[in-house]
Amino acid sequence: MFQVKLSLPNTDPHEDSRRNLDKSYHVAFLHLDSMFAHREYESLYMSHIWIPSSRCSPTTVPECDVTDDITATVPYNLRVRAILGSQTSAWSILKPPFNRNSTILTPPGxxxxxxxxxxxxxxxxxxxxxxxxxxxxxxxxxxxxxxxxxxxxxxxxxxxxxxxxxxxxxxxxxxxxxxxxxxxxxxxxxxxVQEETLPLALALFAFVGFMLILVVVPLSIWKTGRLLRYSCCPVVVLPDTLKITNSPQKLISCRREDVEACATTVLSSEELFRT
Incomplete structure (x- = not known):
């Protein structure tokens, strides 16, 4: 897009507070290798016939693309005017004529x-x-x-x-x-580009977090294991009165001797009546 600025002078006769009619119009050109277009332009130009732009007649914006109207590498004369209600400004004509071969490109933003x-x-x-x-x-x-x-x-x-x-x-x-x-x-x-430096505070927090993970994770695993163990296989504690202090074999033998001694005891009639 080759850009040309056209300035439209203020033609408001009352100079009121309405928007100033001075505007910049950017005109775009497109290269076209067409001898027909070239000759047509020269014929119209030499006859002093102005060709209305296909996209810019009329237009309500301060910028207009006339790429389709300018197709040859020859001098072009451009003009523009403003219409506001019943008022029409004079034509503002580009001087000198523009030739796209004379375009000076500027560096891009x-x-x-x-x-x-x-x-x-x-x-x-x-x-x-x-x-x-x-x-x-x-x-x-x-x-x-x-x-x-x-x-x-x-x-x-x-x-x-x-x-x-x-x-x-x-x-x-x-x-x-x-x-x-x-x-x-x-x-x-x-x-x-800044250097890849890890801040001291961030490094300290990372170290503390790593140590907490090393301590908390094993402790949590151990606590969970104990909880599962006592939940599935609980341990019943007997009272002291029911606890067996001697071996079961010794208790059985002692009871057997007591029974036999009691069974072989003979009481006389006098002792029986006495009791």
Whole structure:
């Protein structure tokens, strides 16, 4: 898109508070290898016949694209006027005529950022006819400059993965194949990548958390095991009166002797009546 500014003077006779009619109109041109279009333009131009723009007659916006109207590499004369209600301004004519071969391209606007360790550039959207040559390099002695062709339209583009503690610079150039012209390079913009340093507080918190995990996890496993053990196989504690202090075999033998002694005791009749 080749841009030309047209200025429309203020023609309001009352000079009231209405919006000033001075506006900038950006005109776009598209290359077209057509002898028919070239001859048609020359014939109309020599006859002093003005051709209304297909997209801009009329228009309510301060910018207009006349790509379809300007198709040849010849001098073009452009004019514009404003209409407000019943009032119409005089024509504002471009002087001198414009030839797209005389176009001077300017460097594109760009924004260089970093996304983590990724070098990212965002170029302004100038239209589908524009390409950009983006040069980037690491700022150090003897660094190699890399060049990348970018055709994105206002979309961030990844250029390179950066190294820690390094400075990277980017510059861009506008290029249009239709007229074989390019702009100068823009001023270089540089960004620096911080070193991968872990803050002391973060390292301390990480160490404390690791130690807590080492202590808490085994303790939790042990507590859970004991809980499951006593829940599934509980231990019943007998009272002291029911506890057996001697061996069962000894108790059986002692009881057997007592029974036999009692069975063989003979009482006399006198002792029986006495009792």
């Amino acid at each position: 760009m924004e260089v950022t970093k996304d983590g360790f990724h070098l990212v550039v965002k170029l302004e959207d100038l239209g589908p006819q524009f390409e950009f040559l983006v040069a980037y390099w690491r700022r150090e002695p003897g660094a190699k400059e890399h060049v990348k062709i970018v055709r994105s339209r206002g979309v961030p583009v990844h250029l390179e993965t950066m190294e820690p503690a390094a400075v990277y610079c980017v510059k861009a150039q506008t290029f249009v194949k239709a007229i074989g012209r390019h702009s100068t390079f823009s001023q270089a913009e540089c960004v620096k």
